[in-house]
Structures are given as C-alpha cells and as structure tokens.
Amino acid sequence: MMIHAKGLRKSFGNHLVLDGIDLDVAEGAIFSLLGPNGAGKTTTVQILSTLIQANSGEVCIASHDLNREPEAVRAAIGVTGQFSAVDNVLTGEENMMLMSNLRHLNRQEGRRRTAELLGRFDLAEAAKKPASTYSGGMRRKLDLAMGLIGNPRVVFLDEPTTGLDPRSRQIMWQIIHDLAASGVTIFLTTQYLDEADYLANRVAVLDKGKLVAEGTPSELKRRISGGHVQLEFADALELEKASRLLGGTANADNALTLRVASNGSVAALRELLGRLDTASVSVAGLSVHTPDLDDVYFALTSQPNKKEVFQ
C-alpha cells in the first residue's frame, strides 16, 4: 500500500472533523475522496501531507511512518492545494526553479525538469511571465507542475478542478490521467461524482467526518441506484395531486417541479406515467437524471446501516 491510514481522528476545539478514517491506496492508483464542503476532505489531505497532525490514528506513506519520519514522507510527496500556492511575484519558470532548489536538485537537472514540465502542461509560452498574470487554469497547472519537480511517488490533489472552466477542467483531467499512467499514486479530493467517476479506480465517500462508502465508481453507482425523475407541472394544483400520489420531494427552488426516485429505465418510466395518467394528473415536462452526488448522499446518509452494503 502506498498510502495506509488507520483510525484517523481530528477535531478543532470542540468540533470533530474526522471521526476515525481508514484508508488504503495501492501504488499507481487514483484514489478519490468524495464529499461535500465541510465533510473533512481538506483536513484529511492536510494530515496526510504532514501539514497538520491528527489527534490519533496511524499513517504510513511510501513505507514511512508519518509521525516518526515526516521528512521522508515530505520527500516522497507532492501537494497541490485547493488554493494555488504559487509565488505571484516570480515568473512560472522562477517558481519551478524555486521548487527545484528546495528539492536540492542540481541546477542542470532543475532546468531540464522545469522545461519539460512547463512544456508538458502547455505553459512554455508563459514561462517568463509573472504568475500574477496567469489565468485560474494556468495557475492550477503551474501549482501542479511545481509539486511534480521532485518526481514525487505520491501526489495529493485537493479539489484540483474546483472553479475551473470546462476546458481547463478537461486538460487537468488528462494531466492527472497521464500522471497515474506513469506510475505516480494519486490521492484526489473532489465534490464532483463525474470527476471521481472519470479519473478514479477507487472512491471513498466522506460525510461528516466518516467514510460512508468505498468502492469502484461503478460499484458505488450501481449499488446506490439513486437516480431520479424530475416532473414539471403547469400549476400548483397538478403538483399537489402528483405529490400526494407519488410522494417525492418538491423542489425548493422551483415550486412547480417534483423529484421522484427512479432508476430511469423504460419500464419504470412507463409505470410512472401510467400512474399519473390513471389519476389524471397532467405533466408539463419530464427529465431523467442518472445518479448524482445528491443521490449518493441521500442514499448513504439517510440509512445508517447502509455502509455494510458497500464493503
């Protein structure tokens, strides 16, 4: 195991953030920690990357104990935070050379790695410009490149695509994918199920400081089967009738839609529409939604015993 954590607990004052987390990530894998804001994802990354200390629990990264050999762990990892930690005054190239010097690479090796990484991340043209002039996507790429200069064996990415435009997001995904293909172990946090789905071999869902599920993305989705159908109505009366007939939750943002749990299959849709027809409820519109993160949370957090199902 490249990353092994057992019984991680952390609280800030009276606020319990992590309530006993166990993690195992194999070498070369992309592991994604999925969870909403405030679930404890960043805290987990901060502990694993030696930034803060857990109150209890043991962690082993690249065969080094986190508490006993923090320097050895630091030498093996690269970290890209939620907010790009680049030096705005320095140019992209100078930022890279700063990291190279702090990694104690010799000058030639540093220059070679800098040119190679900036080229790979499509930043060669901006290499001589100060980082303060970079766009959000460029900063995130520079941030990642800076973390890679020392050839880390494990890379931590804390919400690498939050706030990026779709194109930058796609590029970032490709970079992460290639990185894993070259043998680097990746620990990634995200709030997007599609990101975890696309990138990760294994996903763990973190909710209120506890892991509520773990598995491959398809396992997770298959077992949750938490898709839904959204029905739209022309007026409140029809919505009221449908709500009484089907249960479901009316959308708080828009009073004239109703969300009904469904796996979205043709048979299920036919049955649903049949019931509405029989009760003579007129539906203005219908859309089918495959499982999204909301469904995952709903399915996992509403039933306390659900965890066993996924293990």
Place this chain on the structure above:
Amino acid sequence: MNGMSYEIADTLTMLRRVLVHMLRNPAATLMSTLATPIILLLLMYNLFGVAVQQAGTMGSATSYIDYLTPGLILITAMYGMGMATIRANTDMTQGIIARFRTMSISRVSVLNGHVIGSTIGALFSISVIAILSYLTGFRPTANVGELLAALGLIVLFVLAITSLAVAIGIASKSPEAANSLLFLPLVLPFISSALIPTSSMTPVVAWIAENQPFTPIVDTVRGLLMGTPIGNRAILAVVWCVGIGLAGYLWSRAAYNRNTNQ
C-alpha cells in the same frame, strides 16, 4: 540526511526569493521605508533645527544635523519593519508557506530568508538616508573603530527589529492586523532622544524617553559617531537589541509552528 549544508542552501534560496521580491517592486519598498525619514529630515532640520540648536541641550554635537542623523538612521530602520511584516504576512496568508511546509526543507530557512532579506533592504535604505544627511551637512567625527562599532550596533538593531517584524507578520491573520501591531514600535522613536534631547521634554515624557529601548540605542550610535557621552548606555543598547531579537525569533518560530496545528 538534512544536514547543516541543506539548512544553509535552503536559507540562501529563501533569501534570494525575498531579494527578488524587493527588486521587483523597488518603488514600494523604498518609498514605504524612506518617506517618513526624508520628511523628518526636511521638517525637523529646516523648521526646528535652529530652535533646538539655540536651546543648547544637544551636548557636544555642534550642529543639529549631527544630532539628528543617528536618530534618522534608526528611524529608517524602524520604517523598514513595515515591508518586512507585509512580506512575511503575504507568504503566510496566501498559501506559499503551506506549500513549503509539505516539503522536506529546513523550516527555519523560511524565517531566516525573511529576516536576512529585509535586513539587507533596511540597510540599503539607511545608506540612502545617511547620504542625504551628509549632503545636508552631517559630518561624523568618529574614527574607523568607532565607525565600525556604530555600524555593528546599527546592523544588530536592524536584525533585532526585523525579526520582530517578521514575527508580527507570521502571527497576524491579515495585513491590516499586522499593520496595527506595528503602531506601538513605530511610536517609540518620537518619544525618545532621536529627534530632540530628552532634557527639553516635560518630566513625564522625559521619563518615558529615558526608560525605553530607543533612547539608549540612539544615544550610543550618536556617541560613537559624534563623540557625545555614552556611559552605560552602550551595554543597555546591546542588551535591548539582543532581547528584542531573541523575543522576535522565538515568537516567529512559535507562531510558525502553531500555525501548523491551527
């Protein structure tokens, strides 16, 4: 294997980074440090110079510019604290220090880089104000030994207050909070013997002036440069500098480590 040589290499890397920061924005660095001392030079010398000189309380300094310059030199050092604090605080609040912390580098090197870099910056500003004073008529009577001793004390003083400035920057949650903490040290020179002799102050102000660190330090530098009496103030000056420097160093180290476990 992170030995002494890595510690020095990391400190040099961090120092180079701070120097590049200063060079990329020379106007801001120089203006924030030099504006007040230059205004003081013009204002004090031209407006109050004659009055202070006629009061005859300056001791053996013959002209007011000779009395004023040692004070101005140390005031310039004090105003160098502003940029040192802001630079340390920016690193702390904008995430780059979090990045350094996840790397296998000597942790004191980050603090050392800031203290040494800002000290070099302040010494540069001090030489600018010394030249301006010289052009205004400042003529030190010191021999080479006294000159070196004065220089040594000035460097010690700058190192001490810069480490305090870096500590304030590291410990503060925002540049605004850091700035407000700087208010107290920046007031000290004005109730000291830096600009006018304490004998011309009211008894209460004179008592404060005589018992705060700035007065013995400025009196010692003045004594070394101009031959005015020093007495036991030299020892007091060195003790104050070492004390302030040590307090600043310990505080910044504690603040740096505390932030690790917020």
